[in-house]
Amino acid sequence: MNRLIKPCLLLISLLLLSDIAIAEELKLPPGMGGVPDIGAIPCDVFNKMIVVGPLGTKRLLLTWAEGYYHAKTGKTINEIIQDAEKTGQSWNFDSLTGHFVDYCAANPEALTAAAVSDLGEQLLNDSR
Amino acid sequence: MTAAVAKNNSGKSKLWKPPIVGVVTFFLMLFAIGLGHSFMVLVEHWLGQDVYIASIFIGAAAIVMLWYAIKSNNENFQTWIGFFAGLLVWMTWVEFFFMFYGRMNWGMAPRMDGADGLRVSGTYPEYMIMGATVGLLMMMMCFYTFDKDTRCNMFLWFQKKLGLQKGLGPSTKISRDRNYAIITFMETIYVTWFCYAWNLLCFDPGLVGKGDLFFAVNMATVFVAFVWSGYCFSRLIKFKRTSTALRYAIPVGNIFWISIEIATKWKLFTEIWVRPWDYKIEMSVVLGAFLLLFILLILAPKKPSEIGKGRPG
Numbered sequence: 001m002n003r004l005i006k007p008c009l010l011l012i013s014l015l016l017l018s019d020i021a022i023a024e025e026l027k028l029p030p031g032m033g034g035v036p037d038i039g040a041i042p043c044d045v046f047n048k049m050i051v052v053g054p055l056g057t058k059r060l061l062l063t064w065a066e067g068y069y070h071a072k073t074g075k076t077i078n079e080i081i082q083d084a085e086k087t088g089q090s091w092n093f094d095s096l097t098g099h100f101v102d103y104c105a106a107n108p109e110a111l112t113a114a115a116v117s118d119l120g121e122q123l124l125n126d127s128r
Numbered sequence: 129m130t131a132a133v134a135k136n137n138s139g140k141s142k143l144w145k146p147p148i149v150g151v152v153t154f155f156l157m158l159f160a161i162g163l164g165h166s167f168m169v170l171v172e173h174w175l176g177q178d179v180y181i182a183s184i185f186i187g188a189a190a191i192v193m194l195w196y197a198i199k200s201n202n203e204n205f206q207t208w209i210g211f212f213a214g215l216l217v218w219m220t221w222v223e224f225f226f227m228f229y230g231r232m233n234w235g236m237a238p239r240m241d242g243a244d245g246l247r248v249s250g251t252y253p254e255y256m257i258m259g260a261t262v263g264l265l266m267m268m269m270c271f272y273t274f275d276k277d278t279r280c281n282m283f284l285w286f287q288k289k290l291g292l293q294k295g296l297g298p299s300t301k302i303s304r305d306r307n308y309a310i311i312t313f314m315e316t317i318y319v320t321w322f323c324y325a326w327n328l329l330c331f332d333p334g335l336v337g338k339g340d341l342f343f344a345v346n347m348a349t350v351f352v353a354f355v356w357s358g359y360c361f362s363r364l365i366k367f368k369r370t371s372t373a374l375r376y377a378i379p380v381g382n383i384f385w386i387s388i389e390i391a392t393k394w395k396l397f398t399e400i401w402v403r404p405w406d407y408k409i410e411m412s413v414v415l416g417a418f419l420l421l422f423i424l425l426i427l428a429p430k431k432p433s434e435i436g437k438g439r440p441g
Binding site: 027028029030031032033034035036041042045048049051052053054055056057058059060 | 230231232234235236237238239240245246247248252253256332333334335337338
């Protein structure tokens with residue numbers, strides 16, 4: 001009996017570890033629209049999403065971008081825009097999200113995060 | 129139309145008798161539903177964002193048509209116009225308006241599908257809104273169930289089973305008192321709405337998931353839709369009057385269409401009617417068949433009661 005205890009404990013430990021190792025992917029509640037991580041989808045998918053959900057999809061990516069820019073600069077999107085407008089063009093919802101749309105149309109294989117990064121570079125360059 | 133009717137109204141036609149009238153109206157209805165889908169996507173494709181403004185006026189034009197039909201005392205004319213006005217109002221004032229709210233005003237994101245969740249599903253924002261109207265749909269169903277002047281066989285059956293007939297008393301209207309334009313208009317809208325809601329609830333992953341329950345609900349739906357439309361079709365093929373058959377074919381065709389929607393969801397065949405630019409020849413044939421059946425029904429012999437003889441007005 002005692003001989004079986006060690007293998008059993010080892011087996012249970014391995015099972016517990018495997019459960020931790022295979023973590024489930026993040027999923028939205030099934031009735032919702034959108035994707036769990038809008039920054040990590042291919043531009044090709046984004047291009048299809050904006051056909052039937054133009055404003056909602058753009059807003060999702062802009063919200064993601066706002067968090068990304070804040071993490072990089074410590075500034076809110078309004079502060080970044082105000083800085084950028086001192087030397088560059090003026091920005092609003094349409095022009096910001098239009099940048100994502102244009103980038104993704106030109107780069108369907110890229111991830112949406114690349115579109116966000118591309119806009120961020122332009123905004124930060126303008127604000128310097 | 130009246131001249132053709134007057135020439136043929138002897139009622140002794142060898143062609144226009146059961147089951148021809150019912151079969152023709154049934155297929156006309158299926159073609160109309162398919163063409164309705166094509167009309168929607170084509171108008172959206174051609175007009176882009178302007179479709180929302182245009183839909184206000186298309187719907188208003190349909191109401192003007194309905195107004196003319198309501199003033200007419202020709203039951204056949206009333207039925208046709210009520211049907212077309214109902215289709216147009218549904219497509220513009222309901223579907224395009226929902227589309228505007230979902231896509232352009234509230235900024236809803238599309239529901240995603242597929243194993244990796246990266247495929248845009250067919251449940252667009254407007255259909256997510258439409259799924260939420262099921263309570264309104266049921267509220268209107270109460271009106272039709274408890275209205276003593278309803279003549280729909282299903283609601284009459286409800287009234288009988290609920291023991292309402294004695295309390296409601298006899299209908300205050302006979303057939304010549306009824307205005308078939310508004311009846312057909314509301315029937316077209318309500319039946320379309322009902323079938324949409326039924327389909328949307330069956331496809332809603334928030335309610336039925338994507339696994340066994342989804343499969344069971346959809347299988348049950350196909351069974352119910354097939355049996356129900358089959359039963360109604362067996363009644364439809366006994367009709368002699370084209371106007372009555374046309375009105376009856378509206379629910380028969382729409383209930384049957386539920387199975388078609390589910391079959392396309394299961395990818396058993398391609399929805400050519402939502403991509404008419406890719407299937408020009410096929411959809412042209414459908415349009416030609418619809419127009420042919422429409423003309424045949426217009427030219428079909430009518431009973432005097434169908435063309436307004438003996439009706440007030």
